[in-house]
Amino acid sequence: MSKIKSTxxxxxxxxxxxxxxxxxxxxxLLWWGIAQMQLINPLLxxxxxxxxxTLWVSLWQDLPQDFFLTLYRSLYAxxxxxxxxxxxxxxxxxxxxxxxxxEFLIDFFRSTPATAMxxxxxxxxxxxxxxxxxxxxxxxxxxVFFNVAYGVMSTxxxxxxxxxxxxxxxxxxxxxxxxxxxxxxxxxxLRTAISLTLVVIIVAEMFIGSxxxxxxxxxxxxxxxxxxxxxxxxxxxxxxxxxxxxxxLVIEKRFVHWKGK
Amino acid sequence: MTIETTNKKFSSQANVIGPKITxxxxxxxxxxxxxxxxxxxxxxxxxxxxxxGPNGCGKSTLLNxxxxxxxxxxxxxxxxxxxxxxxxxxxxxxxxxxxLFPWMRAVDNIKYPLKVAGLSKIQQKLRVExxxxxxxxxxxxxxxxxELSGGQQQLISIMRALATGPEVLFLDEPFSxxxxxxxLTIRDKLQEVFQLSCLTTVMVSHDLEEAVxxxxxxxxxxxxxxxxxxxxxxxxxxxxxxATLSEKEFIYTKARCLDIFKREVYK
Ligand SMILES: Nc1ncnc2c1ncn2[C@@H]1O[C@H](COP(=O)(O)OP(=O)(O)OP(=O)(O)O)[C@@H](O)[C@H]1O
Ligand SMILES: [Mg+2]
Numbered sequence: 353m354s355k356i357k358s359t360x361x362x363x364x365x366x367x368x369x370x371x372x373x374x375x376x377x378x379x380x381l382l383w384w385g386i387a388q389m390q391l392i393n394p395l396l397x398x399x400x401x402x403x404x405x406t407l408w409v410s411l412w413q414d415l416p417q418d419f420f421l422t423l424y425r426s427l428y429a430x431x432x433x434x435x436x437x438x439x440x441x442x443x444x445x446x447x448x449x450x451x452x453x454x455e456f457l458i459d460f461f462r463s464t465p466a467t468a469m470x471x472x473x474x475x476x477x478x479x480x481x482x483x484x485x486x487x488x489x490x491x492x493x494x495x496v497f498f499n500v501a502y503g504v505m506s507t508x509x510x511x512x513x514x515x516x517x518x519x520x521x522x523x524x525x526x527x528x529x530x531x532x533x534x535x536x537x538x539x540x541x542l543r544t545a546i547s548l549t550l551v552v553i554i555v556a557e558m559f560i561g562s563x564x565x566x567x568x569x570x571x572x573x574x575x576x577x578x579x580x581x582x583x584x585x586x587x588x589x590x591x592x593x594x595x596x597x598x599x600x601l602v603i604e605k606r607f608v609h610w611k612g613k
Numbered sequence: 614m615t616i617e618t619t620n621k622k623f624s625s626q627a628n629v630i631g632p633k634i635t636x637x638x639x640x641x642x643x644x645x646x647x648x649x650x651x652x653x654x655x656x657x658x659x660x661x662x663x664x665x666g667p668n669g670c671g672k673s674t675l676l677n678x679x680x681x682x683x684x685x686x687x688x689x690x691x692x693x694x695x696x697x698x699x700x701x702x703x704x705x706x707x708x709x710x711x712x713l714f715p716w717m718r719a720v721d722n723i724k725y726p727l728k729v730a731g732l733s734k735i736q737q738k739l740r741v742e743x744x745x746x747x748x749x750x751x752x753x754x755x756x757x758x759x760e761l762s763g764g765q766q767q768l769i770s771i772m773r774a775l776a777t778g779p780e781v782l783f784l785d786e787p788f789s790x791x792x793x794x795x796x797l798t799i800r801d802k803l804q805e806v807f808q809l810s811c812l813t814t815v816m817v818s819h820d821l822e823e824a825v826x827x828x829x830x831x832x833x834x835x836x837x838x839x840x841x842x843x844x845x846x847x848x849x850x851x852x853x854x855x856a857t858l859s860e861k862e863f864i865y866t867k868a869r870c871l872d873i874f875k876r877e878v879y880k
Contacts, residue, residue, distance in 0.1 A: 510711035513682050517704040518726045518773075528725070532716040610715035613759035 398580045407584035415569070419588055422553055422566040426596075429485045429549040433492035434542060440493075441500025441541075446530070451501060462498060466491030466552050470560060484556035491552050492545035499541025503534035536611045539604040546596050554589060566592070631780045631813030632693030632700065633658035634679060639688035641671075641678060648674060649685075650838055656830075658693065659811040663824035665870065666834030666842075667878050672817045673785050675839075679815070680704050680783045692781060692813075703774030705784040709766040713758040719769045720754035726776045744772045747809070748802055764795025771803065784816040788823065800827065804852050821874070825867045826853060833870060835877045842877045845870055 370377075380400055386392060387399040398406075407415075444451045451458075466487055473490070477483035507530055515525045557567025566589045573582035604611075634656035641649040648671045656662050664672045677683035679690055681697045682704070692700040706712035713722050720741060727737040745754075750772075752765050761769065767787060774782060788796040800823070807814060818824040824831055825847055833842040847866045849857050857863055 508711050510706055510708065511714060514704070514706065514712045514714075515725075517680055517682060517702065518729055518777075519701075520729045524729060529714065532714070535716075610757060610759055613715065 395577070396579060398583065402580050403583045403587070406580040407587060410581065410584055410588075415585070415588060418564055418566050418569045418585075419592065421564050422550075422557065422589070423592060425481070425485050425553045425557075425565065426488065426546070426549045429488035429553065430492055430542075430546050432485070432489035433496050433545050433549065436489075437493045437496025437541070437545070438500050438538065441497035441538075442504055442534075444497065445501035445504025445534075448505065451505070458494070458498060462494055466494075466548075467555055470556065474560065479561050484553060484560060484562070487556060488549040488552035492549045495545045495548060496538075496541045499544070500534060500538050503537025503541075504530060506537070507533040536608050539600070539608055543597065543600045543604065546600060547593060550589075550593050550596065629780070630659035630811040632695065634781070634813065634815070635689075635691045636679065637689045637691075639678065639690070640686045641674060641683075641688075642686055647838055649678075652688070652840065654832075654841060656813065656815060656832075658813050660829035661807060661814040661816065661827055662830045662832050663828035664815065664817045664832045664834065665819075665821055665824045665874065666839070667836050667874075670834050670836055671839045672834065675834075676783050676785050676815060676817055700781060701777055701779040702781045702783065703777070703779035705767070705770050705774045705782070705787045707786040707789055709758075709763065709770045709790065712770055713766060713773075715758050718755050718757055719752065719761065719765075722758065722769055723754070723772045723776055726773060730777055740776060744776065747775075747806060748772060762795070763791050764799060767791060767795070768799055768802065771799070775806065778810075779812060781813045781815070784814070786817050786819055789819060796823075801852070803827070808851055821867060821870055822858070825863060825870060826857065831866070831870055833873050833877070836880075843873050845873075 383397075383400050387394065387397050444454065469490070470483075470487055473483045473487045477486050511529050511533060512525055515529045520528065553565070554567040554570075556562070557565035558571040562568040566585055570582055570585045570589070573579070573585060634654075636652060636654040636656075639649050639652040639654075640647075641652075654675075664675065666672055674683060678685045679697075680702055690697065713719075714725065717725065723741055723744060724737045727740055732740070741754075748768065748771075750768060752761065752768065754769075758766050758769060767790075771784075771787070788799065791799070804827070816824075816827060818827070828847050831845040831847060833845065834840070835842045845866060847862070849860065849862055
C-alpha cells in the first residue's frame with residue numbers, strides 16, 4: 353500500500369520535473385534537429401552533443417580557471433557595491449532633501465550604460481584587472497543604493513509609529529524597524545546588482561585587454577572560429593548567472609521570510 | 614533593579630489608578646485646514662472612554678495627538694500632573710498587519726517593549742508568562758504574525774501594548790478589521806483585563822453599540838471644526854455580557870448618543 357503510494361509520489365515528482373523543464377527540452381530538441389539536418393552550416397552550429405562534450409572536456413582543462421576568475425571579479429565588484437551602496441542608500445533615503453538635491457544626478461547615471469564609462473575607468477584605474485571590477489562595482493553600486501534609498505523612503509509609517517509609542521529611541525527604531533522594513537527592497541537591489549556585475553565583467557573581459565575570464569574565452573573562441581568552445585563557454589557563463597540568482601533567491605527567502613505575506 | 618521591583622513596576626495588575634487626561638487649548642491644523650481650535654477635554658482617569666463621531670471629524674487625530682504620534686500646533690496635554698514623556702502609554706492600531714513586526718515571532722513582538730525598557734531576558738520571559746495567564750490565551754506565540762489569524766494578531770498587538778503595564782491605553786478602532794467572532798472574543802478579553810487593572814483607556818470606535826458597550830464614558834464629537842458635543846456616562850455593571858445589550862439603561866444610553874450624533878451630523 354505504502355509502496356504504491358511512494359511510487360506514485362515519485363511518478364508525480366518526475367512529471368512535475370518534466371513539466372517545469374519542457375521548454376528547455378524543446379529548445380534542445382530544436383537545436384538538435386536543426387543541427388542534425390544541417391539547416392545551418394555545421395561550422396556555425398555544432399550539435400548539442402558535441403557542445404556538451406566540449407564543455408565536459410574543457411571542465412578538465414582551463415575552463416574552471418576562467419570561470420572562477422570571472423566569478424571572483426563579479427563577486428568582488430558586488431561586494432564593493434553592496435558595502436558602499438547600502439549605507440549611502442540609507443543616508444539618501446532617510447534625508448529626502450539630500451535625495452532630491454541629487455535626484456537628477458542619480459537618474460542621469462542610472463540611465464547611462466555603465467559600459468559607456470569603460471574609457472573613463474581605464475583612465476582612472478589603468479588597464480589592469482581592477483578597472484573592470486571598478487566599472488562593474490560602480491554600475492552595481494548605483495542599483496544597490498537606489499533600491500535601498502527607495503526602500504527606506506517607502507517604509508510604512510505605522511510600524512515606525514508603533515516603535516515610537518513603545519518608547520524606542522531613534523537608533524533602535526532604525527535598527528529594529530527601518531532596517532527590516534527596507535530589507536525586501538534591499539534584496540531586490542542586491543539581486544539585480546549581482547546580475548549586472550556579471551554582465552559588465554563579461555563585457556569588460558571581452559573588450560578591455562584581458563587574457564582570461566569567461567568573456568575573453570568566449571570572444572577568443574569566436575575569433576578562432578572554435579564555435580563548439582564558444583557555445584560551451586556561453587552555457588557555462590549562463591550556469592554561473594543562473595546559480596548566482598538562485599543562491600540569492602534562497603538567501604532572500606530565508607532572511608525576508610515575511611515578504612508578500 | 615531587582616526582579617521584584619521591576620515586576621511591580623511592570624505589572625498591569627498594579628492597583629494604581631490611571632491618570633486623568635487634560636487637554637487645554639489644543640489647536641491642530643493640516644495645512645490650511647483647521648481641525649481643532651482651542652479644544653478642551655477632560656478624560657476620566659482609570660476609566661474607559663470611547664470616542665464616537667462623524668467620519669473624518671478627527672477621532673484618530675485626537676488620539677494620535679494625545680499619544681504623541683502626531684504633532685500639534687499649540688495647546689497643553691497633561692496626564693495627571695505629568696507630561697507624556699513621564700507617562701507610560703500603550704497604543705493599539707486599527708491595522709494590526711501594519712503595526713506588528715512581521716520579522717519577529719509573536720512572542721518577540723510582545724517582548725519588544727520590555728527589551729526597549731531594558732528588562733533582562735528572564736524578566737521579559739516572566740512578564741510574557743504573566744500576560745499569557747492574564748489573557749488565558751492558547752496562541753502558539755512562536756509563530757510569526759502572518760501565520761496567525763486576524764483576531765490572534767490583534768490580540769498580540771494588545772498584549773504588546775500592555776506589556777510594560779502602561780498607565781494609559783489608546784485603541785484606534787481595534788476591531789474594525791476583524792470578523793464578528795474575533796471582535797466578541799477580544800472585546801470580552803479586554804473587559805477582563807480592564808477589570809483587573811485600572812488603566813485609563815481611550816478607544817475610538819465607529820460602532821455606537823460597541824462604544825456604549827465598552828465605555829464608562831462616551832465622548833461624542835461634532836463635525837469639523839471639531840468640538841465636544843457631549844460626554845455621556847454609562848454605568849452598567851461589569852463584566853458586561855450579551856444581556857447588557859438588551860437592558861433598558863443600555864438602550865436608553867445608545868438612543869441618546871444616537872440623537873446627539875444625528876443632531877450634530879445633520880445640523
Ligand atoms: N496627514 C494628514 N494630512 C492632511 N490631512 C489629514 C491628515 N490626516 C488627517 N487629515 C484630515 O484630518 C481630518 C481628520 O482625520 P482623522 O483620520 O483624524 O479622522 P477620523 O475621525 O479618525 O476619521 P475616520 O472616521 O475615517 O477614522 C480628515 O478630514 C482628514 O482628511
Ligand atoms: Mg480614524
